[in-house]
Amino acid sequence: MEHVDRGALDAQRGHWQRTYRDNPTMYGPAPSEPARRALELFDREQVREVLELGAGQGRDTLAFLRAGLSVTALDYAPEGLGELRRGAAEAGVADRLTTRVHDVREPLPVADASVDAVYSHMLFNMALTTEEIDALGTEVHRVLRPGGWHVYTVRHTGDAHFATGTDRGDNLTEHGGFVVHFFDRALVERLAQGFTEPQVEAFEEGGLPRRLWRVTQQKIRPTPAG
Template sequence: MKKEIFNKQNRHWEDTFVSKPQMFGTAPSIAAIKAVEIFRNNGVRKILELGGGQGRDTLYFAQQGFEITVIEYTASGIKAIEERAKELEVSHLVTTVQHDVRQAFPFEAGHFDACFSHMLYCMALTTLELTFIAGETNRVLKSGGIAIYTARNTDDADCGTGTHHGEDIYECGKFIIHFFSKEKVETLADGFEIITIDNFEEGALPRKLFFVVQKKLEDGKVNAAKSSC
């Protein structure tokens, strides 16, 4: 893996967010809308979001009444979230943290009811780094906590195109993408029960993604077979 190439993605995303203040629009993602129903069904109150971008999902969760803490590694993303939260009068429900998810999360164990991440997992991250992120997610969730993430999968039209950076990682139009197989999802599920792995599409390409729902296992339990949510 060319670590310096992966690290430059931070600068690329920073520049992209500055030049495109509403790159993904202000409407919530399909994933966030689906997640809200699951969170409500599971009594979730406190959510950790990984990779909030410019905040379209962060702010949607706050508008739905959840307490949302968002980790984002770009300063422009953090600024956009904070400014928009003030405009929408939901600042009291939004906590922003500028942080690199490849480093230990700055939260105590068992602090959150749920974790949500839309397409962060399929960024410029190796399987080793993803394993670390999944472990940190597990650590900061309460027992039985819900973890939801999405990732572009190996059926996506961009998979296998552009510059190959090892594993199922390809650089397409200056963006480095890690494409997921179901085996990859299962590899990252240590400490979790996989509830569902659903397919959905987003965008004009369209991007093909997995919508993964997991539940944190109680200490000492092993991974269970899939069940329905």
């Protein structure tokens, strides 16, 4: 693998902590469009327990909780999770929320085959090497029940910021202090091992606009013996 600026990647945790501390309502209260689409799927497939990776301040988490789901929310910035817990308490849905400060470069703190769905909005785009993304994908597969759903969004190589900014190696570039790993289709296919054929839908978000893919895939159920 090409050289990666590990110092720049490791510094992202502190950068996100400062960002959430300085901007306690950074993304606003409304859920993202991917979260609204995920809720339609979760309702149709009778999903009840969701693991959210990189929950941040919880705009999507709160939408899941209000819909009656139980959510375990992970983020490595405690400042964001603090805002999420406050929002859940104000909405009267804190009894179905579990938060954990966690770095997704480490194994997920969730038991094997214990959740119905794993959801993330741009978490896989964070300061992760390809090797770390592969390992996280394996962890997602591990914690999902057979037939469970993995729904994630990523900025892709058609984005206006791709191949611009400061090169940190391995398709990682830094813009305005944020390191982004841009996805190509080959990386999406790598994350589909052990899953059904991924459904990949393009969409745009924000003022640039950011160009993203919404990826939906189901963990393959084991074939009955005999």
